[in-house]
Amino acid sequence: MKVRIALAGNPNSGKTTLFNALTGSNQFVGNWPGVTVEKKEGKIKGYTSKGDEAVLVDLPGIYSLSPYTLEEVVSRNFLIGEKPDAIINIIDGTNLERNLYLTTQLTELGIPVIIAVNMMDLVRKNGEELDIERLGKDTGCKVVEISALKGEGIDQLAKRAVAIAKSGKNTYPAHSFEGCVEHAIAHIEEAIYGHVDSSMERWYAVKLFERDEKVQESLKLTKELLDHIEEDIASCEREMDDDAESIITGERYNYIGSIIEDCYKKRVKKQMSVSDKIDRVVTNRFLALPIFAIVMFLVYYVSVTTVGSILTDWTNDTLFGEWIIPGARSALEAIGCAEWLVGLLVDGIISGVGAVLGFVPQMLVLFLFLAFLEGCGYMARIAFIMDRIFRKFGLPGKSFIPMLIGTGCGVPGVMASRTIENDRDRKMTIMTTTFIPCGAKLPIIALIAGALFNGAAWVAPSAYFVGIAAIICSGIILKKTKMFAGDPAPFVMELPAYHLPTVGNVLRSTWERGWSFIKKAGTIILLSTIFVWFAQGFGFEGGHFGMVEDMENSLLAAIGSAIAWIFTPLGWGNWKSAVAAITGLVAKENVVGTFGILYGFGEVAEDGVEIWGALAGAMTQIAAYSFLVFNLLCAPCFAAMGAIKREMNNAKWFWFAIGYQTLLAYVVSLCVYQLGTLLTTGAFGIGTVVAFLLIIGFLYLLFRPYKESQKRNVPKSVSGKVSA
Ligand code: GDP
Ligand code: MG
Numbered sequence: 196m197k198v199r200i201a202l203a204g205n206p207n208s209g210k211t212t213l214f215n216a217l218t219g220s221n222q223f224v225g226n227w228p229g230v231t232v233e234k235k236e237g238k239i240k241g242y243t244s245k246g247d248e249a250v251l252v253d254l255p256g257i258y259s260l261s262p263y264t265l266e267e268v269v270s271r272n273f274l275i276g277e278k279p280d281a282i283i284n285i286i287d288g289t290n291l292e293r294n295l296y297l298t299t300q301l302t303e304l305g306i307p308v309i310i311a312v313n314m315m316d317l318v319r320k321n322g323e324e325l326d327i328e329r330l331g332k333d334t335g336c337k338v339v340e341i342s343a344l345k346g347e348g349i350d351q352l353a354k355r356a357v358a359i360a361k362s363g364k365n366t367y368p369a370h371s372f373e374g375c376v377e378h379a380i381a382h383i384e385e386a387i388y389g390h391v392d393s394s395m396e397r398w399y400a401v402k403l404f405e406r407d408e409k410v411q412e413s414l415k416l417t418k419e420l421l422d423h424i425e426e427d428i429a430s431c432e433r434e435m436d437d438d439a440e441s442i443i444t445g446e447r448y449n450y451i452g453s454i455i456e457d458c459y460k461k462r463v464k465k466q467m468s469v470s471d472k473i474d475r476v477v478t479n480r481f482l483a484l485p486i487f488a489i490v491m492f493l494v495y496y497v498s499v500t501t502v503g504s505i506l507t508d509w510t511n512d513t514l515f516g517e518w519i520i521p522g523a524r525s526a527l528e529a530i531g532c533a534e535w536l537v538g539l540l541v542d543g544i545i546s547g548v549g550a551v552l553g554f555v556p557q558m559l560v561l562f563l564f565l566a567f568l569e570g571c572g573y574m575a576r577i578a579f580i581m582d583r584i585f586r587k588f589g590l591p592g593k594s595f596i597p598m599l600i601g602t603g604c605g606v607p608g609v610m611a612s613r614t615i616e617n618d619r620d621r622k623m624t625i626m627t628t629t630f631i632p633c634g635a636k637l638p639i640i641a642l643i644a645g646a647l648f649n650g651a652a653w654v655a656p657s658a659y660f661v662g663i664a665a666i667i668c669s670g671i672i673l674k675k676t677k678m679f680a681g682d683p684a685p686f687v688m689e690l691p692a693y694h695l696p697t698v699g700n701v702l703r704s705t706w707e708r709g710w711s712f713i714k715k716a717g718t719i720i721l722l723s724t725i726f727v728w729f730a731q732g733f734g735f736e737g738g739h740f741g742m743v744e745d746m747e748n749s750l751l752a753a754i755g756s757a758i759a760w761i762f763t764p765l766g767w768g769n770w771k772s773a774v775a776a777i778t779g780l781v782a783k784e785n786v787v788g789t790f791g792i793l794y795g796f797g798e799v800a801e802d803g804v805e806i807w808g809a810l811a812g813a814m815t816q817i818a819a820y821s822f823l824v825f826n827l828l829c830a831p832c833f834a835a836m837g838a839i840k841r842e843m844n845n846a847k848w849f850w851f852a853i854g855y856q857t858l859l860a861y862v863v864s865l866c867v868y869q870l871g872t873l874l875t876t877g878a879f880g881i882g883t884v885v886a887f888l889l890i891i892g893f894l895y896l897l898f899r900p901y902k903e904s905q906k907r908n909v910p911k912s913v914s915g916k917v918s919a
Pocket of ligand 1: 204205206207208209210211212213256313314315316317341342343344345
């Protein structure tokens with residue numbers, strides 16, 4: 196007989212460890228249809244003979260079956276849609292309270308559930324004991340104690356799980372809600388009778404009671420039926436004086452509290468842990484932000500200013516500048532390579548890719564710090580602290596982490612948005628993360644500040660300010676559109692106890708982020724440097740196509756001239772600036788280098804000090820600032836666009852994001868240039884009128900009222916601090 200068993204549990208409960216122990220290395224890894232969450236499947240060892248087969252499916256780690264995160268939606272779609280023969284619910288024995296929250300929901304699904312209490316080695320070491328039998332009675336499930344890490348209890352678990360899957364005997368929840376809730380649920384079950392699989396009625400009824408929109412949609416209930424259900428819910432809410440979702444959550448936690456009373460044979464006296472004491476200071480209302488500012492200052496001081504820049508300078512100046520580039524050149528010349536090929540290989544490819552790789556050491560140091568902060572638990576606190584602020588303009592606190600990582604590189608920044616609960620919040624974060632100046636935009640800032648503003652100290656901070664303002668305004672404006680209406684999901688995030696992260700985990704996370712940056716250098720930048728090298732070196736000159744003497748005749752100049760008019764209202768409608776902005780789409784660090792080439796300097800320093808004079812002659816200060824703003828806000832580099840595409844997983848949303856960013860960049864730059872010119876020279880023209888109209892439109896979008904549907908009362912931010 197062939198059975199399929201799902202493995203469900205919280206993140207970090209030991210799912211992967213158990214999965215590997217049960218299946219050996221024999222697994223299939225793919226993606227869930229239509230989403231970018233990993234799907235793992237494997238056969239349980241020892242059950243593959245005699246026509247017997249037990250397939251184990253590793254579900255994404257989740258805390259509940261609500262529809263707030265992609266992981267939750269994927270997991271519950273699998274459980275409901277595919278109805279596995281059994282569920283192994285792995286729970287972390289050292290953290291029963293938090294883990295049992297999911298258990299209370301899994302047992303309502305009408306699928307046989309077996310509980311595997313993991314980390315028993317730690318539980319025993321802590322001097323605690325669990326009463327397995329009571330736990331089984333209280334939850335209505337079979338329970339097995341295991342240590343996935345040490346391989347204890349694994350065989351017994353596999354045997355029991357397969358037996359339960361074959362028996363087809365459902366688990367029934369051993370818990371009932373408060374009278375009026377049960378009353379409403381019974382009514383709802385009656386109302387949906389025949390619409391759903393009969394064994395799953397209770398789960399659907401509870402979800403409908405919670406007004407779960409995804410379930411409401413999927414059942415396609417008539418308006419009448421929904422209204423009828425709504426009456427029951429509303430009367431229960433009146434009786435309990437709370438909203439439906441909170442009633443259910445509250446009751447679940449009461450129930451879990453009673454289970455824990457029952458099962459812990461030897462309870463350690465509860466006292467304030469070290470972690471709690473640290474949190475008293477770190478998440479303190481007044482101290483939290485200053486502490487955070489100091490931590491971030493230190494991180495950036497080390498990774499960008501000191502250690503990072505030493506490493507990056509060494510990579511750029513010594514490794515590439517003195518060894519690789521001259522070495523490659525003389526090697527190629529020694530073997531008699533054609534001059535144009537040496538040019539392509541050395542000046543085009545190696546210098547182009549090298550310029551990007553130069554950022555890698557700096558990036559790795561930054562990612563190392565961030566991985567440590569994430570691993571030790573501080574990042575979760577930052578999200579919690581920022582939630583109070585971000586919520587005011589419609590973003591969840593968790594979107595701060597992608598933005599923070601985005602200051603290094605937008606690619607891992609966009610990828611970090613995966614942890615964000617609800618779909619709308621995540622999409623909005625993906626759209627706005629790259630407004631924050633990433634590491635590669637810093638040279639552009641240095642160039643403009645140096646060339647036109649005498650290196651004024653305010654230019655760089657103003658770039659961050661523009662980025663942050665763009666995020667805040669976008670948050671507010673987008674929230675007021677129908678697409679994004681609705682409050683950010685309430686803050687539910689585990690605040691794990693502080694601990695020293697393992698070296699392996701920190702290094703792995705650092706490497707994964709760094710690697711996504713390096714890959715970009717190897718692929719997209721490689722291709723584009725070849726293209727730019729070709730387009731600037733070739734063109735029509737003297738009536739035929741070939742290598743050009745004068746860059747003004749190159750293909751690149753032709754392209755730039757063809758589109759330069761677009762940027763005239765922004766103050767920099769000349770082909771050189773247009774070309775620089777285009778190569779910036781390939782990679783932002785290209786902008787400075789392109790100016791260098793276009794002004795005839797070939798290789799320039801990172802901040803392009805050689806061309807400051809030429810640039811100052813070509814642009815006014817206002818035009819240059821408008822150029823800077825455009826490059827900061829417009830569509831990010833190709834690699835980051837690729838990341839956006841992957842994470843949006845939908846072509847329409849991808850184009851919407853890119854279009855929105857570019858449009859915003861255009862509008863803001865236009866206003867900067869037109870109003871700046873008006874103020875400095877008094878020049879008034881059609882452009883000025885357009886700028887004023889745009890500003891009025893912008894203010895309208897910013898200050899118009901929220902959509903009606905948003906007035907409903909949504910739970911405030913609550914800390915998910917639920918450790919047992
Ligand atoms: P997942 O996020 O649910 O896939 O969890 P992992 O399998 O990655 O495990 C999280 C961490 O818990 C890892 O560091 C494991 O080594 C550790 N771990 C897993 N099972 C046990 C166990 O039974 N005992 C102990 N002490 N650690 C465990
Ligand atoms: Mg895992």
